[in-house]
Amino acid sequence: MIPLHIAHLTKRYGNRLAVDDLSLDVSRGTVFGLLGRNGAGKSSTIACVLGLIAKTSGEIALFGEPLQPRTFDRIAYVPEINCLDGWMTTHQHVEFRRRCFSRFDRTLMSELIERFEIEPGRKVGKLSKGQRQAVALALAFAQRPELMILDEPASGLDPVMQRRLLDTIVSAAADGVTVLFSSHQIGHAEQAAERIGIIDSGRLALEADVDDLRAKRFLVEAVFEDGRIEQHYANGDVTIVEAQLRARSPVTVTRRTMNLEQIFLTTISETKERQA
Amino acid sequence: MIYREYLVMRKAVAWFAAIVLTMMLIVPAARDGVAVSFNNAIGFADITNGAAWLAAIFASIFGVALGNGSREAARVLWVLPTARWQLALQVIAVDLAGATVAFACVFAFFPAVAWLRLGESLHGTLHANDVAMALVMVYATYGWSALVGMLGRRMAYGGIIALPLLMIWMIFALSQIPVATILRPLTIANPFAVYNAGLHAMSPLQWLGTAWATPVLVTIAVVTCGLAVALWQRAQVIH
Numbered sequence: 331m332i333p334l335h336i337a338h339l340t341k342r343y344g345n346r347l348a349v350d351d352l353s354l355d356v357s358r359g360t361v362f363g364l365l366g367r368n369g370a371g372k373s374s375t376i377a378c379v380l381g382l383i384a385k386t387s388g389e390i391a392l393f394g395e396p397l398q399p400r401t402f403d404r405i406a407y408v409p410e411i412n413c414l415d416g417w418m419t420t421h422q423h424v425e426f427r428r429r430c431f432s433r434f435d436r437t438l439m440s441e442l443i444e445r446f447e448i449e450p451g452r453k454v455g456k457l458s459k460g461q462r463q464a465v466a467l468a469l470a471f472a473q474r475p476e477l478m479i480l481d482e483p484a485s486g487l488d489p490v491m492q493r494r495l496l497d498t499i500v501s502a503a504a505d506g507v508t509v510l511f512s513s514h515q516i517g518h519a520e521q522a523a524e525r526i527g528i529i530d531s532g533r534l535a536l537e538a539d540v541d542d543l544r545a546k547r548f549l550v551e552a553v554f555e556d557g558r559i560e561q562h563y564a565n566g567d568v569t570i571v572e573a574q575l576r577a578r579s580p581v582t583v584t585r586r587t588m589n590l591e592q593i594f595l596t597t598i599s600e601t602k603e604r605q606a
Numbered sequence: 607m608i609y610r611e612y613l614v615m616r617k618a619v620a621w622f623a624a625i626v627l628t629m630m631l632i633v634p635a636a637r638d639g640v641a642v643s644f645n646n647a648i649g650f651a652d653i654t655n656g657a658a659w660l661a662a663i664f665a666s667i668f669g670v671a672l673g674n675g676s677r678e679a680a681r682v683l684w685v686l687p688t689a690r691w692q693l694a695l696q697v698i699a700v701d702l703a704g705a706t707v708a709f710a711c712v713f714a715f716f717p718a719v720a721w722l723r724l725g726e727s728l729h730g731t732l733h734a735n736d737v738a739m740a741l742v743m744v745y746a747t748y749g750w751s752a753l754v755g756m757l758g759r760r761m762a763y764g765g766i767i768a769l770p771l772l773m774i775w776m777i778f779a780l781s782q783i784p785v786a787t788i789l790r791p792l793t794i795a796n797p798f799a800v801y802n803a804g805l806h807a808m809s810p811l812q813w814l815g816t817a818w819a820t821p822v823l824v825t826i827a828v829v830t831c832g833l834a835v836a837l838w839q840r841a842q843v844i845h
Contacts, residue, residue: 382685399686399689402686409681426609431687
């Protein structure tokens, strides 16, 4: 059963279209990075998936059925804004989750407390922003969910903690956990995601495997005698683009693989051009 | 959810008990009040009444839990694997238990402080029906606070305004102005007015009858809590 299926999801806030006919499938054990600029519609998509806000239209199925309260026993969610009660200690949060989620793993939680260097006896409100985020993430992982939905999970974490988080995500996926995370930091998707979706202005502009993108997308650069440099983006058969450039007798033609950031920026600019 | 609300209530009751005890021991007016009352033979009825009003204040403050739980800042509660109406009932059950403990605290502190300060014991008889009426008045106040909190859930702690509103409503109903007489039947939904009518035979709301006060208060509590739960459920996308 596919953990997450979204078909033609649309969400409007009054006249503003936040999510526009978005369709997406996330298969089991996949780390899916939902990328987009601020306000692109990532958080609205996640909020619709989790039933935090009502969708305008479309269909969402989690594990093959519409969302119900009991489905949350299989899902862990970490919101973008930390919603943990600041007056509770980490120990109390652990106890709270243990009572709510049937698969909550205290042993794993203890390991995560060590890994994320959390002070379990302190009130969450007294912890630093990064530590609060670490507590939220540790609690989510300790639920032993089948699907994790993380909205900007690395926000507030220092580089060391970000690395540990990404390692933990990859390790969870290796154990069969499906992870959907949103981010506007391309590096995180590059390090952890197997598949990405780029949202722009509420529309899914691109959805593909990260390895496929790297293998098929190139930047071809030609340097001409008069010093002009032309860069062309090639999606798919790069030899056609190279042949077209060579026909104009350049001094050199160089083929470069694109990193995810370049792919992201190209996709966003292409979308803008199409809209224009 | 029960555990989280239990933590809230445990802390709240501890603070409430500490504040009430401090007031009884330190505040001159309260101290004199106890002394004067004792000189005039304070009875269990006075203690029940005092405990009822203080616990009603406590209940009206914590009736905001549902309204606050509907706000975006409480997203963690929206992803719990429990039916939404069950979550709401769990919150209400724990809060009402907390209000009962708060009531019992005041009830215990009055004679304890009086005995410590004055070395006197209480007079009169403890009537179970008085205690029951006082307690359900506390629950009905909680219900109104929960309902107002849900209606005004865009505002954090919006339910707190229920207590002053109920007070103003009761004072208005007890007044002698002509409009108050016409609108007086509506006060059957006001727990303070109904409780007052139950206590005082000379009350303008006596038409309710003392025997009816407790069932009416129970009805107010059930209806307001029920409406608050319904609104809470409606505020959620999934149920």
